[in-house]
Amino acid sequence: NAGVTQTPKFQVLKTGQSMTLQCAQDMNHEYMSWYRQDPGMGLRLIHYSVGAGITDQGEVPNGYNVSRSTTEDFPLRLLSAAPSQTSVYFCASSYRAGGSSYEQYFGPGTRLTVT
């Protein structure tokens, strides 16, 4: 099992550019989510999905889009990058709440810098 994988590891964008952060998991988890981590702050939820075809907003969704066409993949799209989106992005997956295990498994992160 590779667990949760994220690509790329590092990315530099200019303001206004768009890009997609990739996330995949091979644990057949229903639930997937994206968080961002900024200095001095905990991780904050951007978007999440409870299964293929179902997504919803988290705490800080503005400027980001997601889709979930398969159980395995959950890409995060930045439509028009802004310096405020400079952060480290983590993808996570878990069994859906109500099962036997609620802990989320995190990927290694993508460090994004927007200039």
Add this chain to the structure above:
Amino acid sequence: DQQVKQNSPSLSVQEGRISILNCDYTNSMFDYFLWYKKYPAEGPTFLISISSIKDKNEDGRFTVFLNKSAKHLSLHIVPSQPGDSAVYFCAASVLRYGNKLVFGAGTILRVKS
């Protein structure tokens, strides 16, 4: 408005002694709590969790205590080892709303040998 607070940005402990990391929360609807450990340039890894129906959960050297009336939880690491040096995040969720986690800002633990 921070719903989960870790008021100590850092903690330094001697190897072999107990490390106690604290976490406070304001949302009384939280019913599931977790601790994650994070090394630099890696994603957080799950350590231990506790449901609001319990007040203690143990796993090896790690014990989490929950005081619902005080809206406080703590993580005890005994004995502390140099490999425990990392950032520790407390997180909370309301399970019937799904697996959405609310994180504290983290505490940097340094275990000195």
